[in-house]
Amino acid sequence: MMKSLLLILLYLGGLSSAQAALNIFSGEPEWAALAKELSLPDSNIYSATQGLQDPHHIQARPALIARLRSADLLIYSGAELEVGWLPLLLRRAHNAKVQAGKPGNLDASQTVRLREIPKNLDRAEGDIHASGNPHIQTDPRNILRVANEISHRLKRIDPEHSDAYSARLQDFTKRWKAAMQRWKQQGRSLRGEKVVVYHDQWVYLLHWLKMEQVATLEPKPGIPPTPGHLSELKAQMLASPARMILRAPFMDEKPGQWLSAQTGIPTITLPYTIGGDPQANDLFQLFDLTLQRLTAVQP
Amino acid sequence: MLKKIPIAMGLALFCAPTSLLLAADNTDLKAIQEQIEAMRADYEKRLEKMEKRLLQAEAQAAAAKKTASLAQQNASQAQVAVNNVQTDIDSVQEDMEAAETAPVNTHSKSGNAFNPAISLVLQGRASTYGNNPDDWHMPGFQLGGESGLPPRGLSLGETELTFSANASDWFYGQATLSVSDDGDETDVGFEEAYIDTLSLPYGLGLRFGRFYSAIAFQNTVHTHAWDFSDSPLAYQAFLGGQYSDDGLRLSWIAPTDTFFEVGAEVLRGDNYPGGDANNNSKIYGGAHSAFIHLGGDFGIDNSWKFGLAQMFVQPEDRVSSHLQAPDTSLSYDGDSRLTTASALYKWAPNGNPQQRAFTLESEYFYRSESGVQHFLQNGNSASIDYDGPQQGFYLQGVYKFRPEWRAGLRYDWLHSNNKLRVSSNPGGLDPHQILADSGLENSSDPYRLTAMMDFSHSEFGRFRLQYEYDHSAAKSDNLWTLQYIFSLGTHGAHQF
The missing domain is CATH 3.40.50.1980 (Nitrogenase molybdenum iron protein domain)
Known part of the structure; x- marks a missing residue:
């Protein structure tokens, strides 16, 4: 033995x-x-x-x-x-x-350089x-x-x-x-556009493309969206609409879909990482697809 | 006007020979010759003029050419300059972008920067049931450790305080203090306090100090991470609720893609199922165990772990903690060998257990004990020859159907086949009564059915409602428990 x-x-x-x-x-x-x-x-x-x-x-x-x-x-x-x-x-x-x-x-x-280092x-x-x-x-x-x-x-x-x-x-x-x-050229048109995100996970992308994040679907990071928070967002979006709602593929679809239906602001799913979409198989494809999805949203 | 000139010239040429033939006069001829001469001279003059102009033009062209090439040169020089400027702009832009993404050193100047990570777990519960917790006993099993029913009514339960940090690149240390009220006293004790090696070669790892034994899967899980508010009956019967002890563990992980780990533990053997006395003095420990773990994934949704373990301990004077008979005590000297088989399966769609997940866990325990139980009642002693093959298992499933909500079911079962014989009875007690009061007689198999539902607002807080149909004691019972678990501070990772 x-x-x-x-x-x-x-x-x-x-x-x-x-x-x-x-x-x-x-x-x-x-x-x-x-x-x-x-x-x-x-x-x-x-x-x-x-x-x-x-x-x-x-x-x-x-x-x-x-x-x-x-x-x-x-x-x-x-x-x-x-x-x-x-x-x-x-x-x-x-x-x-x-x-x-x-x-x-x-x-x-x-x-x-890390962003959003919390003060508190x-x-x-x-x-x-x-x-x-x-x-x-x-x-x-x-x-x-x-x-x-x-x-x-x-x-x-x-x-x-x-x-x-x-x-x-x-x-x-x-x-x-x-x-x-190439991506920079493609992203020119996105400058200054306002977006709503599900979770604070697009900070670096938005900073690079000089886009502006105006709200998150999660009331606090890691806390799933609540009906109260969503209806607040609806009011905010009706008053001052964002261009789009960004979602990562592993995040719950429903809250974004609800807000889209209520406000007419499209929800788009970005690949977030390799394999986040069948077309994002390497880093080049990842950014190609990200920019393609972002620029496909017409004002 | 322009058209007239060629006509006049043609006429002149046509007329000239006729006039030559017609005119006999020499003076006329002479005049004509002079005229021709004059015309030739005129032509030559004009030709000369034209040649001159041509030459001038050629010179001008050459000069222009010269200027053009100069201009070209200037242009390309300008282009170079532009390019240089562009490169400068690019590099400035690159520098700016580099600056935008460059790490910023944010060194903490605080003297506390090296403090261990601290996590505090607050728990409390409200329980209601029929049996008296002081009279509770599982027939057929000598219980010990912390086994028993939760306190009735409102209670704080156990508060855990965990400190952890790397001690160096070789060692990691962690200690968990448990504070709980026991009647009027407050119990403070170390559940765990151990050092792990980080840098041994060949996949070896050593843990020393006090820690939960790897004898079974749930044994190494802290109470706040349990899926139900209490431990399975098998843990109460065989491990005193949860078995932690002092000693060391050596384990080795194979360099394979499938998880394969073997390990052995040398423990003090002071806690149930070990016992007091002799074990304390053994340098090589009183309890010894060995285990094998296997684990892996099936696709991205499914993962599994399987374990086999055995522990051998020779308790001396292991006192029974729950006896129904008044003024009676029972202590055990002999061998105790516990064998366990554990299986754990987890399912999470796309490998995201945060959204939806299912966990199925089952563990089987087999214990054989052989020795003498010392019986003492009102000053009269007796000895019981005890040969106790016992077994038990539990099967539990927990389904997370929403990120905040989970529901679970558990089935517990135990079986004892003790062979008992009163071998000495100097006090002359009734032998049947001795066996009955020892609590070791086999009776109907204890079992329990548990259902729970819990809600977690975030991963740091949880509320749980649990119902149990408990047939572990002589009298069956219904238990309801409402529980909260909160975790404050840095909370470390939970094991699989």
Whole structure:
């Protein structure tokens, strides 16, 4: 019995050392997609959440512990977005390489300027994030910043392929900058437009496109819309209508639909991240589709 | 006018030969010659003029060409300048955008920045039922620990205070203080106080201090995170409600995509199902357990976990906490081996448990105990040879049908097959009465059916209504409980 168990352990140990390619564990699909652009083609990239999942509220499932156990690099949005599951995963996964402070632990929020840092920390304000709004991937300029950091970490973890990582970053940067020019042109017409959002998760997108958020369907962050709050919004919208209501695919459809029906303001579903829409399969498509959906709304 | 000139010239040319033939006069000829000469001279003059003008024009053209190329040069120079300016603008714009997205250092200057995360859980309940909680006993099982009915009426229950922080890049520490009222006294105790390693190699992890044993799934869950307001009957019968003890746990996670974990615990063995005395002095611990966990996902909607565990402890002087007979005590010396199988399945559409979710959990317990029960009644003692195979299980399902609302059902069942024999009876008590008063005689299998519904305004507060049809004690009972659970401060992640 003990002998066969030992053999199994040796076998499993052998499996782990045989896999020379990098294992990358991403908290969210956007960082997985970015890692795919920047790492070598043979790396194994796993995303803890998928496009239709709300990254605030998943659970520390055994499958995630198992994946994080073998990860060489962990990439996550940070700013307490994953506070409900990642700290537990980190402790449970028994993996020294991805603990805080190690090169294998990449908190994307540290590389960009966070917005909406609350002045007053009180749960009466809802489920707020003390470090600021964590939904940073909706601004393509942030993607570039995180890309630089990912590439830097890849080189530290796997110095042997340093040149290859540099080339990948250079190539991506070139393509991304060109795409950013295009999106900027497309987004010109959106300047100054007012929008209503479901949850405060479009701050970076709106800031980039210089659009204005005038209301949220949630009365407080993380608190589902209440009938009272919705009727207040209806009055507000009838008095001073917004151009559109923005929704992420994993948010409840009904409150937005109700407000649309009452006010005639269209609700549009943006992909939010990779896989948030069948047409958003990589970062370029994500922003292409986002701008397409935004600009399709006629005044 | 212009038309007339060629006509006149034609006439002149036509007339010239005729006049040559007709005129015999030399002077006439001479005059004609002179005329021709004059015409030629005139033509040549004009030709010369034209040549001159042509040359001038050519010169002018060349000059123009020169100016043009100069202008072109100037234009391209200007273009370069424009381009340079554009690059400058671009770089300024890039700088501005970079500044817009650049991280801002907001270092906290407070000396409290390194304080551990603190979370406070406030709970309270109102319970009503028929049985007297002081008389409560589950026939066939020697109970211990914190098993029992909740207090009747309004009560605060247990207030939990949790501190946690990384101690270094190697260690993480967490402590949970539990404060509760027990009659006139206030009980303050550490439910857990442990250190976890973070950086051991090869997927190894070590936990030491006081912690909830991994003997069964729900055993490691804090009371505020339970799906029902009380623990399953099996936990009351086999683990004293919930088993935490002092010691260490070593576990290893396989580098596989399917979760595979094996672990072993060495614990003090002081708490039920362990007992006092001898266990205290053992450096290698009084209770030993081992476990295997497997887990994974089926698609994005389904996840599962399965566990097997066994614990062996040799309690000495393990005192029974609930006996019906007055002035009677019972303590146990012997072996206790508990084996558990646990299964947990969770469903959440698109992997979003926040919106809608279903959880199905079942655990099976088998315990075999073999030893001597020391019976003491009004100063008379007796010994009972006790051989107790016992088993139990629970099955529970909880459905979250709206983000705020959940409903759950649970079925509990226990079975004992104790073999009892009075082996010594120096006090001359009635042997039948001894067995009856020990509470260990097998009776009808205890069972319980529980239904609950809870409402959570946010993830930090919950209200619960629970009904139980309880057939665990000698007399069946109906229990109603209204409960609240609030979590203040930074609240850490809950386990799967």
